[in-house]
Amino acid sequence: MPIESLIAEFLGGNIVFLLLAVFILLCIFLGVRIVPQSEKHVVERFGRLRAVLGPGINFIIPFLDKVRHKISILERQLPTASQDAITMDNVLVEVETSVFYRILEPEKTVYRIRDVDAAIATTVAGIVRAEIGKMELDEVQSNRSRLISEIKMLVEDAVDNWGIEVTRAEILDVNLDQATRDAMLQQLNAERARRAQVTEAEGKRRAVELAADAQLYAAKQEAEARRITADAEAYANEVVAKVIRENGVEAAQYEVALKQVDALRRIAEKGGTQTVVLPSSAIEAFGDAFKLFKGGKS
Numbered sequence: 001m002p003i004e005s006l007i008a009e010f011l012g013g014n015i016v017f018l019l020l021a022v023f024i025l026l027c028i029f030l031g032v033r034i035v036p037q038s039e040k041h042v043v044e045r046f047g048r049l050r051a052v053l054g055p056g057i058n059f060i061i062p063f064l065d066k067v068r069h070k071i072s073i074l075e076r077q078l079p080t081a082s083q084d085a086i087t088m089d090n091v092l093v094e095v096e097t098s099v100f101y102r103i104l105e106p107e108k109t110v111y112r113i114r115d116v117d118a119a120i121a122t123t124v125a126g127i128v129r130a131e132i133g134k135m136e137l138d139e140v141q142s143n144r145s146r147l148i149s150e151i152k153m154l155v156e157d158a159v160d161n162w163g164i165e166v167t168r169a170e171i172l173d174v175n176l177d178q179a180t181r182d183a184m185l186q187q188l189n190a191e192r193a194r195r196a197q198v199t200e201a202e203g204k205r206r207a208v209e210l211a212a213d214a215q216l217y218a219a220k221q222e223a224e225a226r227r228i229t230a231d232a233e234a235y236a237n238e239v240v241a242k243v244i245r246e247n248g249v250e251a252a253q254y255e256v257a258l259k260q261v262d263a264l265r266r267i268a269e270k271g272g273t274q275t276v277v278l279p280s281s282a283i284e285a286f287g288d289a290f291k292l293f294k295g296g297k298s
Helices: 003-031 106-112 116-130 135-141 144-159 178-247 249-269 279-297
Strands: 033-035 039-045 047-055 056-059 065-072 081-086 092-103 164-176
Touching: 003 033, 003 144, 033 039, 039 106, 047 081, 065 106, 081 116, 092 116, 116 144, 116 164, 135 144, 144 164
Parallel strands: none
Antiparallel strands: 033 056, 039 047, 039 065, 081 092, 092 164
C-alpha cells in the first residue's frame, strides 16, 4: 500500500475522532446549565415553554432546548413615583410612593406582561388614587399605615397573575399645595386658640366649684357647731328641769343665783380700771345663793 494512502487513512480517522470529540464537548456545553442562586432560567423548545431551571446544575437537550430568558429573583425596588390624587373632601394632594417586589414565577412574568416595572407603577398609581379618594385629608395624614396596608393588598391581588410578589409598599410623603397648607395652618392656630379658651374656662369653672365647695363645707361645719351647742343647751335645760322637779323652787333659785354670780365674775375679770356697780338685787342674789348653798349642805 502506498504511503500516501496510509497517511490519508490515518488523517481521515483522526479527523472523525476529533469531530466526534468536539461534538461531545459541544453537547456537554449546551446540555449542562449552571444557574446562579439569584436567578431562574426559562427554557424553550421550538418556541414553546419547556421548563424553568432553578439554582444549581440542570440538564437540557442540546440543539432542541434553549435558554431564552434569565430572570433575577432578587427583590427589586421601583423608582419613586409621584401621582396626584383628590381626597373625599376635595383636597388635591401629591403622593410619593415606592414599591418593592420580586419575581416568583418567571414563566408568568415572561409570557403575560411585557414591561413589568411600568405595569406595576401604573397599577399602584390607580390604586393610590382610588384609595385616597375614599378618605378625607385628616384620615390620609393620620391613618397612613392602614392606607399602606390597603394599597399593598390591592397591588398583590392585581399582579398575582404575573407571578410577582409585592413585598412592601410605602407612602413616602403626602404633599399639599401652598394654599391648602396656609388654610390648614390657620385652622390649626384657630384650634389651638379654641383649646386655650376652653382650658381657661374650665379653670375658672373649677375655681368657682372649689369656692362653692369651701363655702358649703364652712356652712356645714357652722351648722354642726350650732347643733352641738343646741344639744348641749337642751341637755342643760333638761338637767335643770329635772332638778327643779326633784327639789322644787329652791333649786331653780339657786341655779339663777349661780348664773348671776358667774356673770358678775366675768365682768370683773375684764382688763382695765373700771368700777363695777352692783344692783341691790345682785347682793340679794349672793345672799340667796349662800343660803341655798348652806341649806343644801345641811
